[in-house]
Amino acid sequence: MTEMTTYQQPAAALDTQMQFAKAVTASGGSILPKAYQGNPGNALIAINLGSSMGLAPAESLYRIDVIQGTPTASAELVASNVRKAGHKLRVKVDEQAQSVTAEIIRADDPDYTYTVTRDMKWAKDMGLAGKDNYRKQPMTMLQWRAITAVARLAASEALYGVGYTSDEIREMPSPQQAQAVTADQFIPAQTQGQDELKAAIDETGEAPSEQQRKKMFAALRDIGLTERDDILEYVSNLTGRTVESSNDLTRAEVSTIIDSLEGDTPNA
Known part of the structure; x- marks a missing residue:
């Protein structure tokens, strides 16, 4: 595996980093993206995120933007x-x-x-x-x-x-409109075939428990999977079959998904 090269930021106390962030965001601010003008907190976060990606401080402020309180990056x-x-x-x-x-x-x-x-x-x-x-x-x-x-x-x-x-x-919806991913968002309107599949899984005792389902959805959010299409693609890849609804998943599959998600979650 190729080693990632990272920009090595000089060791500095948090107060020193904050002083730098205050200086660059207060110096006219006109050449900085709007999210950082007069906002040293945003700048400090972007600089530290950029450092982990191998970006120098100034480059971080131009390649990482803050939208609705969330750091974003270009597709490039x-x-x-x-x-x-x-x-x-x-x-x-x-x-x-x-x-x-x-x-x-x-x-x-x-x-x-x-x-x-x-x-x-x-x-x-x-x-x-x-x-x-x-x-x-x-x-x-x-x-x-x-x-x-x-x-x-x-x-x-x-x-x-x-x-x-x-x-x-x-x-995406505004923070006031946004809701956490839940089972209801993951389950589309039921068709007769899906109802029959769910009934068969329930009958054989293979249905995941409610606790398992909640743990799976929480872990999905932790790695940034909040869109239904992305979630379905993720679980379909893990199970090796097309999953159209969370009702399609067996207890064993949900357990496998949780294990994989916990492995993908930072600091898990």
Whole structure:
């Protein structure tokens, strides 16, 4: 596995770092991104996050942005971090079909390929197709979305908690509207076939317990998986089959998912 090279920030006490952050955010502020102008706290967080990614302090303030209180990065930086970690990232663009597929082959699991596809049908389903960026540069937006989605799915440890672009954060519900991922959000409207599958799992005693389900959803949030599509892709890859609802999962599969999530969670 390729060793990641990181910028070595000189050892300094927190108060010294804060003094630097105060100095750069107070010096006119006009050349800094808006999130840092007059906000040394945001700057300090970005500098430390950037340091872990191998960025110098000034570069951190331009390559990491803060949107709605959340650090974000460009898709280019996300891709760079994935490759620095030694993983292979490939992007396939089909302009005729208006579709982009991003693939990651992990350095520690070269026999498996994580795949995420984003197309205009997906954008329409997500209510994004009518937005200005998607009308003017659809392939660029789909490429960014495919890259960040597959990176969160396959290499979350390489993102240092900064796995979303500023566009993605802006398109999410406001903090007042946002809710934690729950079983209800993960379960689509039931079809007859899904009802029968759930009944069969319940009858054989293979259904996961409520405690298991809650633990799984909490662990999903811990690694940044909050969108239903990303969650379904993640659990489908782990189980080796297409999962359309949490009701499809057996007790053993949920246990496997939890084990994998806890391994992916920072400081777990």
